[in-house]
Amino acid sequence: MSGFISALPGAISQGLIWGVMAIGVYITYKILDIADLTVDGSFCTGGAVFVVLFTGGTNLWVALLAALLAGMLAGLVTGLLHTLCGIPAILAGILTQLGLWSVNMAIMGMKATVAINVTTPELLDKLLVSLRFVKDAATGARPFYRHPIIVVGLFTAVLIALLYWFFGTELGCSLRATGSNRNMARAQGINTDHATVLGLVLSNGLVALSGALLAQYNSASEINMGRGAIVIGLAAVIIGEVIFARLFHNFALKLAAVSIGAILYYIVLQAVLAMGLNANYLKLLSALVVAVFLSIPYWKGKYTHVKVNAAAAGGTDHA
Amino acid sequence: MLDVKNLYKTFNPGTVNEKTALRGVSLHLNEGDFATVIGGNGAGKSTLLNAVAGVWPVDAGSISIAGVDVTAMPEHKRAKFIGRVFQDPMMGTAATMQIEENLALAARRGESRTLRSGITKAERAEYIERLKILDLGLEDRLTSKVGLLSGGQRQALTLLMATLKKPQLLLLDEHTAALDPKTAAKVLDATERIVSKDHLTTLMITHNMKDAITHGNRLIMMYEGRIVIDVAGEEKKKLTVPQLLELFNKVSGSDEADDKMLLS
Numbered sequence: 001m002s003g004f005i006s007a008l009p010g011a012i013s014q015g016l017i018w019g020v021m022a023i024g025v026y027i028t029y030k031i032l033d034i035a036d037l038t039v040d041g042s043f044c045t046g047g048a049v050f051v052v053l054f055t056g057g058t059n060l061w062v063a064l065l066a067a068l069l070a071g072m073l074a075g076l077v078t079g080l081l082h083t084l085c086g087i088p089a090i091l092a093g094i095l096t097q098l099g100l101w102s103v104n105m106a107i108m109g110m111k112a113t114v115a116i117n118v119t120t121p122e123l124l125d126k127l128l129v130s131l132r133f134v135k136d137a138a139t140g141a142r143p144f145y146r147h148p149i150i151v152v153g154l155f156t157a158v159l160i161a162l163l164y165w166f167f168g169t170e171l172g173c174s175l176r177a178t179g180s181n182r183n184m185a186r187a188q189g190i191n192t193d194h195a196t197v198l199g200l201v202l203s204n205g206l207v208a209l210s211g212a213l214l215a216q217y218n219s220a221s222e223i224n225m226g227r228g229a230i231v232i233g234l235a236a237v238i239i240g241e242v243i244f245a246r247l248f249h250n251f252a253l254k255l256a257a258v259s260i261g262a263i264l265y266y267i268v269l270q271a272v273l274a275m276g277l278n279a280n281y282l283k284l285l286s287a288l289v290v291a292v293f294l295s296i297p298y299w300k301g302k303y304t305h306v307k308v309n310a311a312a313a314g315g316t317d318h319a
Numbered sequence: 320m321l322d323v324k325n326l327y328k329t330f331n332p333g334t335v336n337e338k339t340a341l342r343g344v345s346l347h348l349n350e351g352d353f354a355t356v357i358g359g360n361g362a363g364k365s366t367l368l369n370a371v372a373g374v375w376p377v378d379a380g381s382i383s384i385a386g387v388d389v390t391a392m393p394e395h396k397r398a399k400f401i402g403r404v405f406q407d408p409m410m411g412t413a414a415t416m417q418i419e420e421n422l423a424l425a426a427r428r429g430e431s432r433t434l435r436s437g438i439t440k441a442e443r444a445e446y447i448e449r450l451k452i453l454d455l456g457l458e459d460r461l462t463s464k465v466g467l468l469s470g471g472q473r474q475a476l477t478l479l480m481a482t483l484k485k486p487q488l489l490l491l492d493e494h495t496a497a498l499d500p501k502t503a504a505k506v507l508d509a510t511e512r513i514v515s516k517d518h519l520t521t522l523m524i525t526h527n528m529k530d531a532i533t534h535g536n537r538l539i540m541m542y543e544g545r546i547v548i549d550v551a552g553e554e555k556k557k558l559t560v561p562q563l564l565e566l567f568n569k570v571s572g573s574d575e576a577d578d579k580m581l582l583s
Contacts (some may be wrong), residue, residue: 166434170427173416173437177424180413187372187411188480189398189429 004274009134011270013148015263017129017213018232019156022240022262023163023255024206025233031167032179032199037093039207039233041100042074043226046208047215048107051114054216060126064212071208072201074100079197089196104223115220129217148217155213156259159206164252175199207233231286236262238293265289320520321348321371321488326380328366340366341377342544348488348537353514353521355531357563358541364524365406367541368490371522373397385487399429402481402519404474404494411477414466418457418476421465422446425480449479453509471502475509482513489514491523495530507534528560538563542571 021043028036046067053063074096081092108114118124118132127133129148137147144150166172177185178195185192207229215221240254240261248257268289269282277285328341340363348354356364370377371384373394381390384400405411412421423438423446443461450458453475457468465473474494481489491510495503511534514521525531531538538555540548540563547570550558 168437169434170432170437171434173420173424174432176416176420177413180415181410183405183410184413185424186395187398187401187403187405188424188427189395190424190432191393191395 004271007270007274008267009138009147009149010131011266012263013129013134013152013217014214015266016149016152016156016259017210017217018266019210019236019259019262020152020159020213021207021210021229022233022236022258023156023159024203024210025230026237026255026258027163027199027203027206029234029237030179031176032196032203034089034179034196034200035093035230036075036078036200036203037090037230038074038078038096038100038200038204039093039229040226041097041104042071042204042207043211043214043229044104044221044223045074045100045107045226046071046211047221047225048104048114048211049208050212051116051215051221052107052109055114055116060128064128064209067212068205068209071211072205074208075200075202075204076197078204079200082200083193083196101223108221108223112223113220116216118219127216127219129213130219131217132219152213156256160252160255160259163255167251171198228283228286231283231290232262232265235265235286235290235293238290239264242293242296320350320352320385321346321522322381322383323347323367323371324381326367326370326382327378328370329378340544341370341380344380344541344544344546346539346546346549348520348522350520351518352537353519353535354523354537354539355535356522356524356539356541357526357528357531361543362541363544364541365492366544368492368522368524371488372401372403372490400487402428402484402486402489404477404481404489404491406493406496408470408473408477408497411480412465412473414464416465417462418450418465418468419443419446419461421476422449422480422483425483428484428486449483452512453479454505469502471498471506474498474502475506478506478510478513482517482519485517485519487520489519489521489523491521493524493526496526510534528563532558532560532563540567540570542567547571 021039025036025039028034049070050063050067053066054060058066078092078096081087081095082089087095105112116123116127118127118130124130124132129151133142133146133148136142137144167176174185174190175195175198177188177190178192179199182192185195211226214225237258238261240257240259243261243264244253244257248254272282272285273279323344323346326341326344329337329339331337344363344367356367358364369375371382373389373392377390381388383389384397387400389397389400403411413424419438423442426442446461447458455472455475457472457476465476468476478494494510495506498506507530510523513519521535523535532555536555537549537551538558539546548566
């Protein structure tokens with residue numbers, strides 16, 4: 001138990017970082033109504049680009065920006081495969097994701113892992129977030145505002161504010177209309193292909209940014225770091241929705257709910273690990289959790305339907 | 320205002336499902352014309368409307384609106400000229416967005432979407448006034464999600480959206496067919512008011528012969544992908560349903576369609 005408690009700040013930090021990715025997934029899955037599997041690849045792309053540039057001496061913010069742009073490029077590829085080549089969105093995402101594995105390897109110089117040497121204090125100090133800052137902030141070796149929860153929390157707040165503004169603009173509204181009803185969007189003069197591509201670009205940019213943050217946090221990028229990212233993203237979106245659907249109606253709060261969903265997901269993972277589950281079973285567990293939560297709305301609908309039928313059938317029995 | 324010349328369209332060419340829906344349709348609408356379109360199932364009415372709206376490219380022929388040749392223009396670009404209401408009430412609105420957001424999207428039809436605010440305060444006041452015309456109480460529900468509205472309310476809202484920014488051409492594809500008679504009458508009434516107030520050039524498909532005669536200044540009947548009857552002015556005003564049927568039989572050379580068209 002005490003092990004679980006002491007692991008909580010780390011779990012929350014990680015959850016916040018994955019929350020940035022989950023917000024990216026929210027844009028495609030909830031707003032555009034597309035399940036985009038590119039993210040499993042673009043997450044690692046973000047991490048790889050960041051680590052390679054940063055260890056090469058590039059400024060941290062420039063490296064983060066490069067990671068964002070690389071992710072956007074991945075989204076652009078999926079978007080063009082989908083709209084320009086007519087490949088179904090889910091397959092377009094799978095193709096990009098597969099291709100990205102090679103691209104990511106190439107970025108990392110054909111190595112499966114590239115590490116940031118955090119034993120050098122000067123390099124460690126430059127980082128925005130790191131696993132080590134969790135402990136350092138707790139012991140007082142670093143000021144509290146360097147704690148990853150505060151840094152990524154602030155980062156997320158700024159991100160949500162930006163997205164809130166964007167989806168309230170004419171352009172943002174055209175994206176929402178495209179996801180809601182493509183026929184209607186076209187009849188109102190919206191180029192739904194452009195809107196779809198833009199959404200995929202935006203989403204994968206955020207996913208790559210999240211990958212860059214996680215690579216920093218773990219002080220390494222690793223070729224498999226994005227495997228199953230889409231499932232974690234969906235889990236966060238769904239958990240946030242199930243818990244806060246009745247409470248949060250405002251768009252900014254809905255995005256915050258996604259971030260909180262990711263945190264809860266990581267806390268649950270930590271709890272399960274603390275109970276002694278082999279870490280290799282985590283992916284199976286994640287898949288099960290998402291499968292169950294995705295089934296709930298379907299079964300709910302079916303159940304209420306059955307209930308009405310049963311009542312009608314009961315009526316005829318008595319007649 | 321609308322100039323359609325020798326339009327041809329065949330669906331699924333070269334397959335067993337091949338269907339020639341338009342066989343050389345030509346049609347000219349003057350500015351302010353309100354034409355009703357009737358015809359049996361498969362006569363090509365909806366195909367004509369979709370061709371004008373640009374849902375898919377036509378095989379041959381040309382379409383121009385307000386003097387602009389739009390034949391090769393994609394659907395979303397043509398939307399600049401055209402307001403549309405579909406048969407399916409679900410199709411014309413975004414269910415997950417608010418009433419005012421739907422209206423704001425429609426107010427920007429044909430304009431490039433920028434990073435300006437998606438809806439302004441001044442617009443809201445205007446929408447309230449516009450919604451009052453519909454007399455459905457929607458003016459008090461600006462921020463309700465459209466998905467919560469009934470089919471009739473959604474169709475009335477779609478009509479308002481289609482005409483919010485004055486279109487060069489209004490296309491109504493059996494927009495009251497999916498509604499109950501009372502709601503259908505209300506939506507049709509609103510249509511009449513909006514079209515006559517703004518002098519909109521309108522093409523309205525209907526299954527109801529009486530509606531086709533009562534509304535508009537022109538009546539067009541289609542049969543097997545062609546326009547077979549086109550009456551206007553006084554001649555149209557004096558038309559009765561039996562006369563219309565007789566006219567149709569003469570042109571099509573059969574009377575088998577009578578019952579089908581009367582009943583539907």
